[in-house]
Amino acid sequence: MDNPIDYINIAGNKPKGKRPYFFDDPAVERVLNITMAVSMELAVARERVDTLERLLEAKGVLTREEITAYTPTSKKIETERQLWHSEYISRILRVIQQSMEELEQPDKSLQEIAEDINKM
């Protein structure tokens, strides 16, 4: 069935009236809003995993105790799992990595670079 509207965009519309911000810096509040949305999606994923575990248990595929008691059975598996954590953490803390890189290597602004390039 054809959906007449762009529901992904529509879902996020702003209501009438200037949006109230409560923190002194609105940027902090925007970050909080994004963080809370991500928290919600984690809860959603967690509920889905719970559903899967319960269904698998009900069908006799495995028990939840087996999941709780699971430990990696090889160095390869351990490495795969730890690598995933490493990637994940780097991904979510990207902005801190970049500010440290800038501390190490102070950089020109793009306006300044534009001026430089203009002379090149």
Added chain:
Amino acid sequence: MAAKNLPPTYDHIAHHEVFPQTTHDEKARYNFLASLNKHLAHVSQGNALAFKNRVQPGFKKEHGRDFETKEELGDAMAKDQHYQTWSALRRCTMEMRQQAGRSLTYRQAQELTDKVNKLNEGKSSLILDEEVSPPPYLLAVDNHIMPGSYHTELFEGDVSNAANYDGGLFVTTAGLLGRYSDGGGKAISQWVKDNHPDFSPKRILDIGCGMGHNTLPIAKMYPDAEVIGIDTGRPMLRYGHARAMALGYDNVKFMQVEASKMPFEDESFDWIQTTMFLHETGGKSIYNIMKEIYRCLAPGGLTMHIEQPQYTDDMTMYEKWIRDWDAFNNSEPYWSKMHDIDPKELMVECGFNADTFMQIGAQAINDLDDGTQKADEPEDHGRSPIWNVFGAWKK
């Protein structure tokens, strides 16, 4: 681990033919948001603590006196870190609730419209009037920060916002209004039945009925009465009518009518009800509407209005101020002004006799309550389904 204050899961909400379908993850999103709302009710208790232990002493120290106005108090609280954090989280939660509801209803917008149209087709109990437009006070704001409010149709026959409202009430109140979100309508009809067993209204009007969730319990309690719900939001009326059809009601009509200009004859109703409606009107309109209620009510008739608690003299300045939070930050601005109106004076000015004025407290009748929700429930201003009800009999 003691399981208390757990909201029911979204699986317990009642479904009907036009109720929006939800996927596993959409339900999980609502479960998260209902729990978050419950949690924030506890976080909100820190505001009073911050005020008492930090903000008020700080102000006194600096100025050598206590707060003199709500504005002064509000300016000082706005700088408090706990208040900032709670407010930011609460606003964020309400926006997430709208986003979650809109994404799931607009995704199935055409299907919802088709189902509603099928149930409404050829029915004389749905009376739409294109001449009636939403009053200015409804166009000025998106109540409850629902973009598009009650009247917007993004395409012919769109009912998405009504469906969003129907499914989302559960989240906002963490399930405290019951399976059909009809705890308010149930409370008032039960009160009337219990306290006035001889009152048998033949014609009942519910003003600002929206999708009719509080209209239907009245129709159920008085099955021999003709019950009419009026509203200016066409999507709400279309959806509400289809919802009533789907739930098997045959004594309810839905009409597109503006409350301050009702096309009904003088003295033609025995009971005129509003539920959480008056605080979404305006400073002049509330008087015009009450005068219309007086005109349309038959002698011996009853009018009752379920509302947020009014300000009382024994409320502290802090409490009056925090009660306005939703007015400004959940876009129900007239609520902040209506607090100052004395309901008795309002009714007397519009024709009612002061002797017949009454004011009662009411709490939602919640068929979702399984006993796990009541322990240590903090007062969450503007969210708890505990209301002030005022009204009068017409002599």
